[in-house]
Amino acid sequence: MSYQALYRVWRPQRFGDLVGQEIITQTLKNALITGQTSHAYLFTGPRGTGKTSAAKIFAKAVNCHFLKDGEPCNECETCKAITDGSLNDVIEIDAASNNGVEEIRDIRDKAKYAPTIADYKVYIIDEVHMLSTGAFNALLKTLEEPPANVIFILATTEPHKIPATIISRTQRFDFKRIKPKTILERMEYILDQKGVTYEEKALKLIAKSAEGGMRDALSILDQAMSYGDNQITYDNALLVTGSVKNNLLLDYLQQVIAGQTKDALSTIQAILDDGKDPKRFVEDLTSTCQDLLLYKQDTEMVEELELGIVDDKFKQLSETISDEQIYGIVEVLNDVLNALRFTTNQDVYLEVLTVKLTHLPAQDNTGQASTAQTSVNQGTDYQDLMDTINSLQNQVADLTKKVSQQPSQTRTVETPVHETKQANATPAAKKSTDAKIELTKIYPILDSATRSKLNQFKQVWPDLMDSLSVTQRAVMHVSTPVAAGTDGVIVSFEYPFLFQKAQSDTDLKDALENGLDRIVGQVPQIVFVPENQWPSIRSDYLAKNGTPETSGSVNQKTTPAADESHTNDSQSSGDDEAPLPPEPANADLNENDLDNEPQNDSQQPNLVVQKAEELFGNEIVDVKND
Structure with missing residues (x-):
């Protein structure tokens, strides 16, 4: 037989062989002993911590007829078949290469059939976070109402990429790094x-x-x-x-804090000549600095973590180096480590690093004096700042006094100029926002807009925001639905620059559509508008559809009309079966415009009020669906 790697030969076959995860293994064994196993499990944690091994052991244990203290016997035909991977009832799937909807639908269809030999059919889906959105949706219903005698075990290293709807339907176990x-x-x-x-x-x-x-x-x-x-x-x-000897690292740090640039450069050259990876050297050096800092706080903890590698040279260095020097060295090392990832000439960065570290300011014995001097300097700077503020306040008071003594004609001339500049600047700023407003998509949505549809989207909006990534939520946190129809929803943004960012982000729109598909079972067309332009867009639409508005309603700064709380059902006699007059698709918009119409002191009739009364009557009735 050909040679097998150690991690394959010594793969755990019992829960007792799974080291470093005692809490998880004990919980699973207790569930098996008491017969309280779940239909779905989620194993998360770093690579190589035993997630897949635990899944296979659990698959054997749940199907073993000779279970002892929650452990599989590994002697029966079922255990042996699962161990060598020949049992068809235990299916292991790599989601990285089978992440489509069709693969998950195939699993869903085959899961309906009873197991052939074993008691339970077990699906082990590794790297489940790689599944597409559609695949997760296909898996969701099966996890919610699984067939009898079927168990799903999902394993992943990135649980934050799994939808919350999937996680909530599983028992989650977090595997920790092994000490x-x-x-x-x-x-x-x-x-x-x-x-x-x-x-x-x-x-x-x-x-x-x-x-x-x-x-x-x-x-x-x-x-x-x-x-x-x-x-x-x-x-x-x-x-x-590829590690560097601990003695070389300590020698290098001693040379750095002593300012011995020539000796430190010689040590670097010896490390490079020995074929060591520069990136690994910086990582080892950072780890040594961490150990030095922790050793000064808790000696026993570092000796346990370092497995007794701490020697006399390490202890001596910990007594001579200060915390401030360690902070400065780690900060420089972090910058160099980031730079090494994007360069091919890494040797130069190590030499520059060495010169920079040897010229860091000494902080050992003069730390208190430097702190005191800094405090004195800060106090002086604060007094100078206060003197400057007082001087500026006096100048402002003198200028205000002079302006108040000037003739009124001089003051009245400046205001029109300022207003003219604002008037000239406003259209330009508005034009940059209006340039991407998609009126051809907005008007069809308004044609079928109703209050019930808008309320539906408003209710699910918080859940939709929770399904987005952190970056996407930062863009959408000031957005709200303002109108919704049968095939689309209009979303208003409080700030124009966020509207422009969302307008150009196709990934954001895809995430919103996928989220709405999961939540409401519909993929509506989503159109973005800036909040300050929404009243004008709504007014233009109403005017074009035969419902004129007064000129004041176009420029008013109010909440968008379609986002009001009034209902539009009217002329109801209280009998649910009584026929209602035909309701225009944009009835909600017309009545809400009525709510936002500014008061007019003139005696001219309000055309919007007249139109609303003609369509709906003057009685407001709240009709609730059963």
Whole structure:
């Protein structure tokens, strides 16, 4: 048989083998013992923490007839078939390559059939966050009302990309990063079973480099075994991980805080000549600075995290370096790490980094003096600022006095000029906003606009906002539906610049349409308008459709007419079966314009009031649907 990787050979087959996740495994075992298993589970967490392994163990346990203390026997035919992947009732799907609607519909259709051999048909969907919106919608109904004897286990590393409607229908388990000490114990157990010799220092380095993932640790261990001919040495582990020796890192930091630029550059050159990755060097240096800072606060915690790597040189450096120096070094390292991602000449950045670090201001013994001097300078700056403010206030008072003493004719000449400038500036600003208003899409929506449709969209608007991303919610947080018809909805924006941003964002419109499809079962056409232009658009529409408005209603700054709370049902005798007069599609708009019509002191009849009375009568009746 061909060689298999360590993480495949030593994959957990029982809940007891799943290290670092004791709370989750105990909960699942208790559910199996008491028979309180759910129809859907969601396993989330970083890579290599045991999500898929736990799913397969659970699939075996729920179908095993010889369950003992919640653990599968791994001896019966069902357990063996699930272990080698030959049981058709346990289906493992990679959502990264099967993320379409058709694949999920196929799962939904096949889930209706009873399992062939096992008691439960188990679907394990890995990387479920990769499913498309349509695929999630297809899966939603099945999760809500699943067939009998079917269990879904969803696994993902990015749970924030999964819709809340999916999460709420599952039992969620969050897998945590595995501690380096736990990884070290597991690697020691595996190597002892295989009879491989190793240096404990090398395993500690691998456990730290794995960053909480057991699979990553076993992959690095496998590579180190191949490089060292079944011997794990510290030097081999350094070569495989690309890490820099701890002594070199400490020497470099000592040279940096002492201002020894030449020696620090020589250390950098030796590290580069040894073939180390510059990006990995910066990461290791940042980690060492973190350990130094934490060691000064809690010695025992760092010794446990670093698995005893802390030596005398580390302790000596922690006594000589100050917290302020560590802050400055980490800040510079972070900037350089970001720059290294976008350059091909990384050696130059490390040399510049070295010169910059050796010239950082000393903060060790003079920290208090510098703080005191800063306080004095701040006090002086504050007094100068107050003197300047007082001087400016006196100048403003003198100018105000002089203006009040000038003849009234001089003052009245400036106002028209200012107003003229504003009048000239307003159309230009308005033109930039009006340039993208889609009247050809707005008018058809207004033709069928009704109050009931608008209320429907207003009720679901908060849920729709929750389904958007953080960036999309930032754009839509000042928006509100102002009119809605059978095939579309008009959304008003309080600020014109957000209207323009939303107008050009196709992803935002797609997200809104997909969200409305899930919530109301309809994909309406969404049209954006700026709030300050909505009254004018509405007035023009009413005028073109034979319902004139007074000139004052066009320029008034009120809430959009279609967004009022009055009803338009009228001329009802109280009998639900009595026929109502024909209602125009834009009846809501006409009556709401009536609510927003400004008071006119003249004795001329209000044309809007007359038109509304002709269409609906003068009695307002609130008709509620059963």
